[in-house]
Amino acid sequence: MLSMKNISKVYQTEKVQTHALRDFNLEVAEGEFIAVTGPSGSGKTTFLNIAGMLEPHTGGQYMLDGIDVGKLSDNQTADLRNQKIGFIFQGFNLIPDLNLFENIEVPLRYAGIKSAERKRRIVECLEKVGLASRAKHLPQQLSGGQQQRVAIARALAGKPRFLLADEPTGNLDSLMARQVMELLESINEEGATIIMVTHDAELARRAPRNIQVVDGQLADFTLYQNKTIEAVANATAMEV
Amino acid sequence: MLEIKPILRSLMRSKAGAAMLIFQIIITTAIVSNAAFIINDRMNYLSQETGYPEDEIFSFSVMTVGEVDNLSTLLEGTEQLIRDIPGVINANLINNVPVSGGGSASGFGSQPASERGPDTRAAYFTADENIFETLGVTISEGRNFRSDEVIVGSTMNDVPQVVIVSKGFADTHFPEGNGLGQTIYFGNAPMQIIGIVDKMKGPWLKDSAVDSVVVMPNARASMRQKFIVRTEADQRDIIMRDIESVLLEESNKRVVTYMRSMDAAKANYNASDILMVRMMTVIICVIVLVTALGIFGMTVFNISKRTKQIGTRRALGARKSAILRYFLVENTIICIVSAAASYASSLFLGEYMMSEFSLPALDNSYIVVTIVCVFAISLLSVLFPALKAANIAPSIATRSI
Known part of the structure; x- marks a missing residue:
């Protein structure tokens, strides 16, 4: 489903060349839940950005659902991002001037989904995250945990095959973090593939597959067998 | 979307x-x-077009000082002297200069003023039959003044019996278009319209009735007399430069002032x-x-x-x-x-x-x-x-x- 071969990312300034990723190889099968850990500055977010097509890679090949992402135009990349990927950000990234309904509606509008279908999906997603009664509220009227649940609802509304979460619990207390994690687990159980960047070792251990990024490379991985998935085993075997 | x-x-x-x-x-x-x-x-x-050949016309004032036996005769002589200057097309005594920003206006009625009938406001100029050639305008209907119709003198006591009006005045006062031959009143004095000039502007271009002009045949001489002169276009500046010495040669009991070309006067206005x-x-x-x-x-x-x-x-x-x-x-x-x-x-x-x-x-x-x-x-x-x-x-x- 997701295949990265020898991916590199170089940030070039006038005087400095920074290799954020080098020879990065990863295979992700459908339905996996992967936790990505690593020290600050190791390249976790760069990996997530490239996986989510938020920025282009410098070298190597990235295939998403059989599509060579490196060969897409800016518009094609935007469309593919909209169709296949849902994002959950550390800072929630909700639009403060829009209420919850309108926030969730944003990616659906870009997908060109008709009004009635948009409404149906938004209501469904809000119900899923337990915030159906607060559709007209503005983000600032909610707690951090609730805002992250709205962000998850927004990520789910487009029915993406991939959920990319960047420190989804980084701004939450432990109770809310656990609630959000449980929500992600239930979404994964329904079939969505999730890649989650986190600093929290406790949360990472809850993911069936755990990979570590150090100095821009895939350093190590551990497969937690408490939620064994055959596809995960295959994928990790490839990495070994 | x-x-x-x-x-x-x-x-x-x-x-x-x-x-x-x-x-x-x-x-x-x-x-x-x-x-x-x-x-x-x-x-x-x-x-807006004035209808005048502005680049051919200039004006000035002659202030006569001291005792003069017959001012009218003196100024008519001056007028003729100017006409004789090579390059001058015509020259005329005039009460006010068109398009200069200074002039005289009055109401001209269909009835004597004592009967308080409706009137039409118009700027008026007093000059003789040479004024139309001097201003470069043509009489489109009727005729010019005859010399015997021109009142010569230094007062307005004698009111002429005929006038020539602009089309603007005629059309306003006689909307049916039958102004020629009609009588209008300047105060209580009747004057018959003997000619209509197609296009003529008064002294004030900003005036709402700028096209409403009446010309009365009155060669009125005054101690401070305005002259208007039309020359060949390429001769105007030379004549303007030399004319003062010509006038002083004729009589040194005078001061020549306010020498201005029409286009300069218009620009100033x-x-x-x-x-x-x-x-x-x-x-x-x-x-x-x-x-x-x-x-x-x-x-x-x-x-x-x-x-x-x-x-x-x-x-x-x-x-x-x-x-x-x-x-x-x-x-x-x-x-x-x-x-x-x-x-x-x-x-x-x-x-x-x-x-x-x-x-x-x-x-x-x-x-x-x-x-x-x-x-x-x-x-x-x-x-x-x-x-x-x-x-x-x-x-x-x-x-x-």
């Missing part, structure tokens, strides 16, 4: 910035539409209007620039405030064109909301200007054109920052700003 509803709701939730822009657009439209109207009004006035047109043009440019900069600045501010939001929208699947469209639609909504208020404020300002400064009523088309122009300028002002916003990388969404 124009996102009109969410943009509208977003604007409603953060009203301050939008309200400032709306206010600025309203003020700009009101001032620019009225200023443009006034400029056009002035330009029309400034570009119009100077304040030309200055006003230039000032208003500058005001329009400045106010439009300020508005454009205001919209530009506000958009740049909005974009810098919403960088992460724009990055998030891009991450969620917005194409660059969608971001560009977002800001253009937002600006369009602000302009549409401003349009009605702009129209009303422009009309209000126009009414105020009309009542306070006696300006003509503001033409609606000026408001509509100004609204369209302000809209176009505001779109252009938004375009550059919006293009910049469209280029915000989606990866901003995952960065800490």
Whole structure:
């Protein structure tokens, strides 16, 4: 489903060349839940950005659902991002001037989904995250945990095959973090593939597959067998 | 997909910035539409044809000092002396110079003044039969004065029995078009219209009745007498330079003053209007620039405030064109909301200007054109920052700003 071969990312300034990723190889099968850990500055977010097509890679090949992402135009990349990927950000990234309904509606509008279908999906997603009664509220009227649940609802509304979460619990207390994690687990159980960047070792251990990024490379991985998935085993075997 | 509803709701939730822009657009439209109207009004006035060959005509005053036996005879001699100068087409004594900004006007009625009938206001000139050639105008109907009809003297006690009027006067006073041969009254004195000049302007170009002129055959001599002279165009400046010495040679009991060409006199009379047109043009440019900069600045501010939001929208699947469209639609909504208020404020300002400064009523088309122009300028002002916003990388969404 997701295949990265020898991916590199170089940030070039006038005087400095920074290799954020080098020879990065990863295979992700459908339905996996992967936790990505690593020290600050190791390249976790760069990996997530490239996986989510938020920025282009410098070298190597990235295939998403059989599509060579490196060969897409800016518009094609935007469309593919909209169709296949849902994002959950550390800072929630909700639009403060829009209420919850309108926030969730944003990616659906870009997908060109008709009004009635948009409404149906938004209501469904809000119900899923337990915030159906607060559709007209503005983000600032909610707690951090609730805002992250709205962000998850927004990520789910487009029915993406991939959920990319960047420190989804980084701004939450432990109770809310656990609630959000449980929500992600239930979404994964329904079939969505999730890649989650986190600093929290406790949360990472809850993911069936755990990979570590150090100095821009895939350093190590551990497969937690408490939620064994055959596809995960295959994928990790490839990495070994 | 124009996102009109969410943009509208977003604007409603953060009203301050939008309200400032709306206010600025309203003020700009009101001032620019009225200023443009006034400029056009002035330009029309400034570009009006006088009907006179302005580059061939000049005038001056002769102030006679000391005792003179017969002033009329002296000045008629001077008049003839000027006519004899090579390059002079004709010259005439005149009470006031056309298009100079100074003159005389009166009401001319269909009945004697004592009967208080309706009258038509007209500027009047007193001169003899040479005045029409001197001014370069032609009598289109009727005839010129005969020399025996010209009253020579130094007072207005003797009122002539005939007049020649401009078509403007004839058409106003006799709308049926039968002015020739009719009698008009200057006070209680009757005067028959014996000729009509097609086009003739009075002394004041700003006058609403500038085309209404009456010429009376009266060679009135005064101690401070105005002369008007028409020359070959290429000879005018030379003659203007030399004429004073010719006149002083004839008599040294005189002072020649106020020597001015007709075009210079007209330019002098119009100077304040030309200055006003230039000032208003500058005001329009400045106010439009300020508005454009205001919209530009506000958009740049909005974009810098919403960088992460724009990055998030891009991450969620917005194409660059969608971001560009977002800001253009937002600006369009602000302009549409401003349009009605702009129209009303422009009309209000126009009414105020009309009542306070006696300006003509503001033409609606000026408001509509100004609204369209302000809209176009505001779109252009938004375009550059919006293009910049469209280029915000989606990866901003995952960065800490």
